[in-house]
Amino acid sequence: MTTLVYNDKRRNNYDHFLDLLDQTHINRYQDFNITFEYKKLAEQMLSECEFMDACSLEEKQKLFNEIKIKHLYQGQVLYSRNQDCRELIIVLSGVLKLGWNSYDGKYLIHRFIPTGALLNIVYLISESALEHEYVAHEATVIATIPEHIFKYTIQHNSRMLYQVLKLVCQRTRLLDNDIYHTSTQPLKVQIARQLIYLIEFFSTQTQKGIEVLLKLSQENLAELLKISRQSIRKEIQWFVEEGIIETKYNHISVKDIDKLKALLH
């Protein structure tokens, strides 16, 4: 079984993450006009990171004090590829997508980043420019923490530092697994894997099945799978005909999760 999640909490079913999603789902659809509430949400999300367990109250407070909130409109470019980014990012609501422009003008998506996810540790620590472009896939709210305070904290708390190393290693392993799949697996398996990722991070259980809350056009799916729109249309048709998924107005519902999982073996 492959691990598709960012955090290291072990789950063989969806309960754990759906719980987490439910929490963020409530937050997502509340009308947060006041930045103060987003700040509280950011503190809560940060507190849920494993590496924060090793933090003293004082250290936590110092990190919390530096939180800034940013509102992004749909399609807004937060960072470009090769740009320097000197802050840690937490997605509070909405979705960020990491991607690039291809040499032939196509846009390609590396990954959709869900709420609760921390971004940029790798680029802060390696002190390097970003490899991806960061775009708000929909209206999105993020929290930022400046580099210096994050680095200072982990450099003075070795238990926290070890947990950050562990988090980075788990993500690196996910990248290795990404490359394994794109290099060695047939397209249907790759699509199944992406759908499971979307279910894990962007879905809700309804009477009709598991609904992916992320709005995804066939073009978005093509960008994610790095194939042509014609190819993705044909493949998605196969998933629909097999009764695995249903698509309607840029939304995907999973009707047969077991069949989908079986494709990943």
Place this chain on the structure above:
Amino acid sequence: MTTLVYNDKRRNNYDHFLDLLDQTHINRYQDFNITFEYKKLAEQMLSECEFMDACSLEEKQKLFNEIKIKHLYQGQVLYSRNQDCRELIIVLSGVLKLGWNSYDGKYLIHRFIPTGALLNIVYLISESALEHEYVAHEATVIATIPEHIFKYTIQHNSRMLYQVLKLVCQRTRLLDNDIYHTSTQPLKVQIARQLIYLIEFFSTQTQKGIEVLLKLSQENLAELLKISRQSIRKEIQWFVEEGIIETKYNHISVKDIDKLKALLH
């Protein structure tokens, strides 16, 4: 630092890629044909890692005491995918290749690992099974250090721990850059990038030009680029006709390094 970098202030893709390579591997161009005692060589290579600078003599000695040497014959599988690996690996001589078997029976190469490179930190820290198969591409000698002593050392030395985190982040960035290139760049650029990687880690300067010391069949190149043998033959032919490289008996010589670099710009 490599001799192939020009003093060009302008950062281009080539420089960017070299930065990535410099950060992720300790040494290049070293000639280890001289008969060494392998254990001494392992100690020397380990000492050259940046994270060892923070080590006390006593800590160093404890790590050194646990070094074991393994000799691998050409084609020997050191570890399979999904196997647990509870040791740090240093390549002392020869070449390891990290790869996988594809669903259709093809073999694919993720990366050739040169001498001096440390392997497995990510899998030790994330406590997970390997994503790659490790094979000796030629007769190869490795050193191993058991997981427990490495982890114990970094957990008790936060400066060293931070440097290990930095190393992992730099390598993760190289993976991000790998994915960027395979996803967005034309095949010729991808081939140029792989050739530059081979030059950086496996080459020597001769009267004839820059000779890649690694024995590489066209099949190996196809495995590395994840394309068919017919496609790689056609592409390599283009590089030969342009006067960029020469191939002879599974060896590549680079005749026009500037032209090769220009492809990455």
